[in-house]
Amino acid sequence: MTAPSAAFFAQFDDDKLVAADQAHYLHGYHLFDDHRENGALNIAAGEGAYIYDTHGNRYLDAVGGMWCTNIGLGRAEMADAIADQVRRLAYSNPFCDMANVSAIQLCEKLAELAPGDLDHVFLTTGGSTAVDTAYRLIQYYQNCRGKPEKKHIISRVNAYHGSTFLTMSLGGKVADHPAEFDFLKDHIHHISCPNPYRAPDGMTEGDFLEFLVKEFEDKILELGADKVAAFFAEPIMGSGGVIIPPRGYHQRLWEICRQYDVLYVADEVVTSFGRLGAFFASEAVFGMQPDIITTAKGLTSGYLPLGACIFSERIWKVIAEPNRGRCFSHGFTYSGHPVSCVAALKNIEIIERENLLAHVADVGAYLEQRLQSLAELPLVGSVRCQKLMACVEFVADKRSKALFPEELNIGEKIHLRAQARGLLVRPIVHLNVMSPPLTITHAQVDEIVDSLRDAILETAADLQRSGEYAGH
Structure with a gap:
């Protein structure tokens, strides 16, 4: 598994891809208004736990594709x-x-x-x-x-x-x-x-x-x-x-x-x-x-x-x-x-x-431990993790567990800030869900948790400035 070269990405005209995607491709769970306005993140390559968009930007795919890239991408065998x-x-x-x-x-x-x-x-x-x-x-x-x-x-x-x-x-x-x-x-x-x-x-x-x-x-x-x-x-x-x-x-x-x-x-x-x-x-x-x-x-x-x-x-x-x-x-x-x-x-x-089941026992315990450190952050109501299935649930008030209005789409806000840091998590309204490849390392767990922490803190600060979050 090797990272693609700059020449590989030079072949793509992203504007044309976006236009063709918007004109012809009905996605699963297609959000019509958002897709019409913002297009999609067009993925061109992957190796191990990472995927690359058509511009060559690299993302740690903590979603594991769709709960599925268990042995990692790009395996020659x-x-x-x-x-x-x-x-x-x-x-x-x-x-x-x-x-x-x-x-x-x-x-x-x-x-x-x-x-x-x-x-x-x-x-x-x-x-x-x-x-x-x-x-x-x-x-x-x-x-x-x-x-x-x-x-x-x-x-x-x-x-x-x-x-x-x-x-x-x-x-x-x-x-x-x-x-x-x-x-x-x-x-x-x-x-x-x-x-x-x-x-x-x-x-x-x-x-x-x-x-x-x-x-x-x-x-x-x-x-x-x-x-x-x-x-x-x-x-x-x-x-x-x-x-x-x-x-x-x-x-x-x-x-x-x-x-x-x-x-x-x-x-x-x-x-x-x-x-x-x-x-x-x-x-x-x-x-x-x-x-x-x-x-x-x-x-x-x-x-x-x-x-x-x-x-x-x-x-x-x-x-x-x-x-x-x-x-x-x-x-x-x-x-x-x-x-x-x-x-x-x-x-x-x-x-x-490769004895990946034993590896999951080890790295999964580490993910559970590191993710729990997010529980103290603003916006975070619950952190749920067992081995390599994880979720952070966001709330407007920690004491009452009250949710943000659905139209605020808090999970998406945090996901986009994580994406800007090279991390992909899956937003589901009030949630960020993760299911990384079984091959993930301790260092990559740190990368997930640190990037997500920064994304949550930035989102909380922005919402406080706009008056959409009281900071409870």
């Missing part, structure tokens, strides 16, 4: 593995009675890494399609069991499960449900976000846990246990603000799922492949055994699109019962794409060979 597979077999039909070697090898490896009896894999094109597949698999499973009424799904406020029609309906972020879009409402229900910082006044963390457990059981009983099919949960909520639930939360809700014959779906699109120091976090970090795990992002470290829905022997035995003449009529043209699967296999090899 990854490029070679991908190129070799393209030459050998660029594509293969994934349907019915055809398979390709790299897809088979990857499914075998995922079954080895996944906890318990999660031995069966459906390969998808990304996280949204993995969650979509899990939903369809659950419907299929319940119908095969002779339980066609058992279709209700429980999710959570502030959850994010993808951006297809179905998965965005499963999600529970208010900002992701604008009036201009339609959403599925029947059979999908949302319970409280397990955010200890926003627990009702006077509740200890233990009290809050009991409240959440009771709320979940009450929702199952309200709907009818014979009607509830599954519970979808991220081990740590990602886009909802790096919400780390009270200790024991996942174990307790998993026990209730077992009691009422409800499938537990762990959406590990973000938390798997090392971000929390394990290949999968459900059992290794949170001590529970889900029925289904969805994964993507770190599966290939973002080098190519790929996702997976990994499910249990219990489900397999029902859907694949012999002599039923059944067909699982679901699939994607690019399911099990041989080049993407080779990228995933090489990615896993690198994580294992």
Whole structure:
């Protein structure tokens, strides 16, 4: 991995790129007015934990692309593995009675890494399609069991499960449900976000846990246990603000799922492949055994699109019962794409060979420690970090935890000041979220925290001068 030369950047006409982008490119989460006025930050290159814009400015990408550049950018051996597979077999039909070697090898490896009896894999094109597949698999499973009424799904406020029609309906972020879009409402229900910082006044963390457990059981009983099919949960909520639930939360809700014959779906699109120091976090970090795990992002470290829905022997035995003449009529043209699967296999090899899970345990503890030093700053209400998932929540008043008006967009203000210092964090209204590559060093952690500290202090001073912040 080497930094690009000045000659590389000289080829770009940024004015033309901006004009073409504004004229033709509809981005994910496109902010029409802002994009029309300011354009986008056009990225041309990347190496390790850094990316470069078309002017050659370098940024430490503390967002990790989109929670995904786990092994870092620009790996020559990854490029070679991908190129070799393209030459050998660029594509293969994934349907019915055809398979390709790299897809088979990857499914075998995922079954080895996944906890318990999660031995069966459906390969998808990304996280949204993995969650979509899990939903369809659950419907299929319940119908095969002779339980066609058992279709209700429980999710959570502030959850994010993808951006297809179905998965965005499963999600529970208010900002992701604008009036201009339609959403599925029947059979999908949302319970409280397990955010200890926003627990009702006077509740200890233990009290809050009991409240959440009771709320979940009450929702199952309200709907009818014979009607509830599954519970979808991220081990740590990602886009909802790096919400780390009270200790024991996942174990307790998993026990209730077992009691009422409800499938537990762990959406590990973000938390798997090392971000929390394990290949999968459900059992290794949170001590529970889900029925289904969805994964993507770190599966290939973002080098190519790929996702997976990994499910249990219990489900397999029902859907694949012999002599039923059944067909699982679901699939994607690019399911099990041989080049993407080779990228995933090489990615896993690198994580294992370089002992990156142990590195995450070390550097993640250091990030947790350094970020907590920001808690004393003005504007900072909460600092949440577990290994390489982190979030700083900004408030107008530390005592009351009152938020700034949404239109102030405090997270964006701080993000832009950090960007000017060569640091990229992800702004989500009142939050700055971080998920750096697993390869990040202690020195780069210092760079993140020091630059973010300066950006927060500068923003606080500007808001005080303008009268928009009282300094509480």
